[in-house]
Amino acid sequence: MQEAGLEVSRDEAGNLFGRRGAACVWSGSHLDTVPNGGRFDGALGVVVAIEAAGRLRDTELGVVAFRAEETGPMGSRRLAELPDAFVEVHIEQGPVLELLGEPLGIVTGIAGQVRGTVTFEGRAAHAGTTPIDERADALIEAAKFVLHVRESARDGGLATVGALEVVPGATNVVPERVTVSVDVRAPTADGLEKLIEAIGFEPTWRQDPIGMSGPPLEALRAVLPGAPELVSGAGHDAMVLAAAGVPTAMLFVRSLNGGASHSPNELSSAEDIALAVDVLTEALALVEANRLSALPEHERP
Numbered sequence: 241m242q243e244a245g246l247e248v249s250r251d252e253a254g255n256l257f258g259r260r261g262a263a264c265v266w267s268g269s270h271l272d273t274v275p276n277g278g279r280f281d282g283a284l285g286v287v288v289a290i291e292a293a294g295r296l297r298d299t300e301l302g303v304v305a306f307r308a309e310e311t312g313p314m315g316s317r318r319l320a321e322l323p324d325a326f327v328e329v330h331i332e333q334g335p336v337l338e339l340l341g342e343p344l345g346i347v348t349g350i351a352g353q354v355r356g357t358v359t360f361e362g363r364a365a366h367a368g369t370t371p372i373d374e375r376a377d378a379l380i381e382a383a384k385f386v387l388h389v390r391e392s393a394r395d396g397g398l399a400t401v402g403a404l405e406v407v408p409g410a411t412n413v414v415p416e417r418v419t420v421s422v423d424v425r426a427p428t429a430d431g432l433e434k435l436i437e438a439i440g441f442e443p444t445w446r447q448d449p450i451g452m453s454g455p456p457l458e459a460l461r462a463v464l465p466g467a468p469e470l471v472s473g474a475g476h477d478a479m480v481l482a483a484a485g486v487p488t489a490m491l492f493v494r495s496l497n498g499g500a501s502h503s504p505n506e507l508s509s510a511e512d513i514a515l516a517v518d519v520l521t522e523a524l525a526l527v528e529a530n531r532l533s534a535l536p537e538h539e540r541p
């Protein structure tokens with residue numbers, strides 16, 4: 241950040257800020273990652289932002305390296321108080337851009353998400369002495385539900401069972417009780433409700449879908465006309481800023497290796513990353529130029 245000509249500071253939460261001047265327009269991402277994660281998730285967005293800032297020496301802007309995105313984006317809540325605009329570059333963490341043969345994509349929103357559990361009750365019994373027809377096997381009912389969850393996902397929505405708790409969980413006992421996790425995501429609130437209804441469960445945790453908007457999104461579209469537009473199924477720092485009312489946009493960089501992420505197989509090419517630096521540089525310059533030209537003359541620097 242210092243080499244890019246930014247004034248560096250750190251807050252008590254450990255977030256790192258690099259600023260030039262008034263810094264109303266910001267870019268950046270997170271530096272923490274998951275255990276056994278890859279090198280690109282988060283870190284790429286910080287490096288690309290610093291590179292862009294280094295090219296825009298005459299532009300007042302800020303770069304942030306958040307901490308603790310993966311455990312709940314606390315840093316991004318702090319930044320929401322500072323910027324007029326935020327642009328986050330991030331790896332796609334999925335295979336869509338690779339399948340399309342496109343290096344970059346513009347994120348138009350972040351999918352809504354709900355989570356909950358469903359419990360199936362049966363009757364524990366001896367695996368060697370209880371005839372099949374006499375059993376009340378909770379896992380058989382849970383297995384039908386897992387298939388039902390998968391079949392319910394449509395219209396861009398996703399539904400996943402990722403964890404089962406089988407009680408008593410012994411090889412020689414017919415399962416008495418099974419608790420099934422459900423994770424449902426959809427680009428729109430309406431789509432989310434339809435999926436919850438189709439699956440038939442009560443969510444215990446919910447995050448509404450969030451749209452990207454305003455000058456940052458317009459700038460990305462202007463710099464990258466015709467680029468594919470995607471809804472992110474994963475949460476990001478940008479989501480917190482957008483939810484706090486900051487005009488926010490995201491640029492996805494193609495993830496190679498089938499979209500591998502949260503794994504050491506995460507990979508994006510040097511060519512794609514270089515393109516992302518070009519696009520971010522132009523977009524930040526455009527957002528700041530438009531912001532300045534909208535100010536009354538006596539407030540311009």
Ligand SMILES: [Zn+2]
Pocket residue numbers: 270281282309330476
């Ligand atoms: Zn990330």
